[in-house]
Amino acid sequence: MGVFTMTQNSGPSNSRRSIVILTGAGISAESGLGTFRDKDGIWTRVNLEDVATPEGFARDPVMVHDFYNARRQNLQDAEPNDAHKALARLEAEFDGEVLIVTQNVDDLHEKGGAKNIIHMHGELLKIRCGNCGHVCVWLEDISLETPCPVCKTSHYLRPHVVWFGEMPFEMGRIDAALTTCDLFLSIGTSGNVYPAAGYVAQIREMGRARSVELNLEPSEGATMFDDCINGPATEIVPAFVDQILT
């Protein structure tokens, strides 16, 4: 059965097909970046309320900077794996639209060659100034004394990542893409964090697109998908992309 066979209503016959791909930490696990909720995941070692909330940052900004400084340094040694590269190949070769909506703050989709990416939880290799709002690429450690490159004020820089209790980025664009897509893929995410965890329900409710989960093991919401494929992302994602492109 073709990957698109179950699409019920793909709109006007001359419309281009469209794929939305939600990714999570599992797609980068085989590149050596930790996931959050697996055994040995980041949230089993670090209290997320301390390092991933605005309140935690207000309480102890030094601890929060240390946490993201270490992750920023670690990320710079990481390489995209075969799953990231397969999605970039899909984007390049598919006769239609492909949008990657990632919860990951790493840059491995970009390094793997993909271009049409929304970082809904922000980007680790960017910083934002709480004083003037400037956002820029930043590869070094930051401390409380680091001045903003634009307004020169210190004490206001923070990682350009979305913390719990904050609004993810580009929600309107994501909703629009979900509304018109024909295929929704969810790769390497446990489905614990909203709004991303709710996308499969939205897709189901609209009854338009086929939904497929590709994950090491079935996630908590696996039964919401039309299909589930389980295994390491570096194996199952390239195989699935081959299936779409043929």
Ligand code: OAD
């Ligand atoms: P999780 O750690 O919650 O889930 C990772 C998922 O990837 C799990 O379902 C694993 O089974 C799966 N997995 C692990 N290794 C894999 C592999 N090699 N191949 C395929 N799948 C694999 O990470 P996320 O769902 O991404 O947000 O977490 C969502 C958000 O929670 C993150 O963006 C982050 C976190 O708190 C913020 O910090 C705002």
